[in-house]
Amino acid sequence: MMSIIGQSLLFLEASVATNTSSIIELRNVGKVYSSAAGDFPALRAIDLTIQAGEFLGIVGKSGAGKSTLLNMLTGVDHVTAGEVIVRAGAEVSIHHLSENDLALWRGQTMGVVYQSFQLLPMLNLLENVMMPMDLCGLYHPRKSRERALELLRLVEIEEHAYKLPAFISGGQQQRVAIARALANDPPILVADEPTGSLDSVTADHIFDLFEKLVAGGKTIIMVTHDMGLSPRFSRHLTIADGEILEETSLAASGQLKIEPNPRQTQSEDEAGSGSWKMGNEDDADLGAAQTVLKKKDKKKKKEKKSGKAKQEQR
Ligand SMILES: Nc1ncnc2c1ncn2[C@@H]1O[C@H](COP(=O)(O)OP(=O)(O)OP(=O)(O)O)[C@@H](O)[C@H]1O
Numbered sequence: 001m002m003s004i005i006g007q008s009l010l011f012l013e014a015s016v017a018t019n020t021s022s023i024i025e026l027r028n029v030g031k032v033y034s035s036a037a038g039d040f041p042a043l044r045a046i047d048l049t050i051q052a053g054e055f056l057g058i059v060g061k062s063g064a065g066k067s068t069l070l071n072m073l074t075g076v077d078h079v080t081a082g083e084v085i086v087r088a089g090a091e092v093s094i095h096h097l098s099e100n101d102l103a104l105w106r107g108q109t110m111g112v113v114y115q116s117f118q119l120l121p122m123l124n125l126l127e128n129v130m131m132p133m134d135l136c137g138l139y140h141p142r143k144s145r146e147r148a149l150e151l152l153r154l155v156e157i158e159e160h161a162y163k164l165p166a167f168i169s170g171g172q173q174q175r176v177a178i179a180r181a182l183a184n185d186p187p188i189l190v191a192d193e194p195t196g197s198l199d200s201v202t203a204d205h206i207f208d209l210f211e212k213l214v215a216g217g218k219t220i221i222m223v224t225h226d227m228g229l230s231p232r233f234s235r236h237l238t239i240a241d242g243e244i245l246e247e248t249s250l251a252a253s254g255q256l257k258i259e260p261n262p263r264q265t266q267s268e269d270e271a272g273s274g275s276w277k278m279g280n281e282d283d284a285d286l287g288a289a290q291t292v293l294k295k296k297d298k299k300k301k302k303e304k305k306s307g308k309a310k311q312e313q314r
């Protein structure tokens, strides 16, 4: 039986579909922050289409509007102009959802890694990762516990599972935030500087994981200050003063082909009434990511060992 939110999403389903493989569309989005100091336009008339299966990087100076842009496309904050359409199953104009429906919808559709992590201080790490699963009810409680441990293992922090966030480092908190964002196996991952607090080896590990998740069909939008990562995105764009300055696309240059992900682009009819719950049926992406990361770790260890042996020979 379809839930209340499922019905309201269907009700909100927009009538015009412009591009069937686009998963997120920002139309003329503007954001003005109002404070005692006056109005500040943080985003100006942003038009942006993100295709299903893209790994989109967003770069720009501090204060350029990157986090504001992410907050608009996740619905964490309100637009002051324009519209954000998301097509992960049913088509939804997210700023038309009620706060409750939006929170539930986001919990199932998008994993969000916040720049400041936003872990709940009174819950231990395991409980923090279990929380989205408990809220959305996609997993049996026993399964959600197992899955949370598995995700903590994936970001190499399982040994701290029962600690409170205050008793781990910033980089460790960031990895818990990543694990939590993956909890409901959402089709879209939105990450604000997810490697900003990590050492280069751990950051590389997380980036590899993201690449595997994209290969497995997820759409990832990631803000970063690390320009060195640019060639590894399928597309990256630069923001300055609340505007998109330039876009560089590997797909456009023919170096990378983005195939629409059938799991994300199937119509409501094809997917059945529960289609917007997609992604929770199996853990194939997670399994594939783990296998590749393990292989990579083995390779790194082997390289380290042979380096040591060479040094000893000398
Ligand atoms: N709540 C707010 N009220 C008023 N101004 C804000 C608010 N949040 C952000 N701003 C302003 O909007 C602009 C964009 O902020 P935003 O946080 O999006 O930048 P950013 O590109 O993410 O920067 P950083 O790289 O430092 O995280 C900045 O000038 C900032 O001062």
Ligand SMILES: [Mg+2]
Pocket: 066, 067, 068, 115, 192
């Ligand atoms: Mg920011």
